[in-house]
Amino acid sequence: xxxxxxxxxxxxxxxxxxxxxxxxxxxxxxxxxxxxxxxxxxxxxxxxxxxxxxxxxxxxxxxxxxxxxxxxxxxxxxxxxxxxxxxxxxxxxxxxxxxxxxxxxxxxxxxxxxxxxxxxxxxxxxxxxxxxxxxxxxxxxxxxxxxxxxxxxxxxxxxxxxxxxxxxxxxxxxxxxxxxxxxxxxxxxxxxxxxxxxxxxxxxxxxxxxxxxxxxxxxxxxxxxxxxxxxxxxxxxxxxxxxxxxxxxxxxxxxxxxxxxxxxxxxxxxxxxxxxxxxxxxxxxxxxxxxxxxxxxxxxxxxxxxxxxxxxxxxxxxxxxxxxxxxxxxxxxxxxxxxxxxxxxxxxxxxxxxxxxxxxxxxxxxxxxxxxxxxxxxxxxxxxxxxxxxxxx
Numbered sequence: 484x485x486x487x488x489x490x491x492x493x494x495x496x497x498x499x500x501x502x503x504x505x506x507x508x509x510x511x512x513x514x515x516x517x518x519x520x521x522x523x524x525x526x527x528x529x530x531x532x533x534x535x536x537x538x539x540x541x542x543x544x545x546x547x548x549x550x551x552x553x554x555x556x557x558x559x560x561x562x563x564x565x566x567x568x569x570x571x572x573x574x575x576x577x578x579x580x581x582x583x584x585x586x587x588x589x590x591x592x593x594x595x596x597x598x599x600x601x602x603x604x605x606x607x608x609x610x611x612x613x614x615x616x617x618x619x620x621x622x623x624x625x626x627x628x629x630x631x632x633x634x635x636x637x638x639x640x641x642x643x644x645x646x647x648x649x650x651x652x653x654x655x656x657x658x659x660x661x662x663x664x665x666x667x668x669x670x671x672x673x674x675x676x677x678x679x680x681x682x683x684x685x686x687x688x689x690x691x692x693x694x695x696x697x698x699x700x701x702x703x704x705x706x707x708x709x710x711x712x713x714x715x716x717x718x719x720x721x722x723x724x725x726x727x728x729x730x731x732x733x734x735x736x737x738x739x740x741x742x743x744x745x746x747x748x749x750x751x752x753x754x755x756x757x758x759x760x761x762x763x764x765x766x767x768x769x770x771x772x773x774x775x776x777x778x779x780x781x782x783x784x785x786x787x788x789x790x791x792x793x794x795x796x797x798x799x800x801x802x803x804x805x806x807x808x809x810x811x812x813x814x815x816x817x818x819x820x821x822x823x824x825x826x827x828x829x830x831x832x833x834x835x836x837x838x839x840x841x842x843x844x845x846x847x848x849x850x851x852x853x854x855x856x857x858x859x860x861x862x863x864x865x866x867x868x869x870x871x872x873x874x875x876x
């Protein structure tokens with residue numbers, strides 16, 4: 484089945500977070516795609532509604548099997564049913580892990596820059612936020628292991644929140660990098676929660692390694708949890724649902740007990756349906772959308788190199804998000820954001836991802852090529868003072 488990702492679908496007036504505007508702004512920001520979901524997923528939803536009864540639902544053996552098969556065949560992560568818990572989303576799971584691994588006041592370490600909820604959930608749950616800046620080397624981020632260890636010792640860190648693949652920098656941490664981090668955390672008895680929601684969006688030439696797989700081999704699974712979801716992979720973020728993976732029985736029991744306190748261990752009927760359909764029949768759609776995204780990444784990098792060469796681009800190794808250093812065009816973060824909005828194009832302000840995001844922006848290229856090119860024209864207009872024709876939607 485061949486999918487048409489060039490189709491422009493009007494998402495205005497649908498309640499879309501991404502397309503909330505009352506004008507012709509091109510949104511290249513929040514992390515969802517402007518592509519229709521895979522036909523098997525849409526068909527599965529249709530079959531549920533045609534059945535007509537939308538009653539209480541629990542995960543089936545077939546759902547568990549689909550999750551187990553997907554992660555085994557793609558990543559060599561061997562799971563059993565008892566290793567899998569469900570959650571409304573990765574962000575709620577991050578908050579849950581504060582209560583699993585730490586107490587109020589304990590120190591939690593994250594990298595900078597990082598996906599914003601990593602920081603906000605730490606602080607909102609009364610923990611002490613500790614950050615370690617990523618180092619930019621040869622145009623990509625690296626973990627500063629010496630700084631991470633120093634921060635762990637100084638602040639008596641109890642929990643490390645890892646983002647792999649990294650958002651917003653797009654790094655897929657190598658096996659060597661993860662193993663080095665694992666050794667360090669094991670040495671200091673620091674628990675690790677690895678957000679791996681972008682794992683399936685790993686791009687050509689890169690290999691994703693589940694943290695839990697290495698932790699189990701190192702005898703540290705009792706202190707490690709992985710979080711993931713089908714929502715980013717298959718562009719179904721509006722259908723809430725994610726998974727928590729752990730390989731230690733006592734840890735699984737502790738997490739489950741915490742979930743029971745707030746009844747946050749169940750998903751809705753459509754989430755279970757979409758999850759199973761995606762993992763059983765979504766592979767063809769995913770392969771095609773990744774090829775389309777990779778072409779859009781090349782279009783973006785080529786456009787910026789030719790027309791805005793002073794923007795420093797961090798080539799992503801996963802996902803459809805590209806990290807841009809726009810410091811040549813502004814001295815103030817708000818002014819930088821406002822300049823782009825005035826040109827009727829919206830990107831994510833880098834400063835929201837930590838101090839390392841100063842004068843940086845995150846651009847989402849998961850959209851039809853025509854929309855992307857118009858958006859890039861507006862970025863050019865913002866920084867050059869020029870104007871480009873509007874794209875009729």
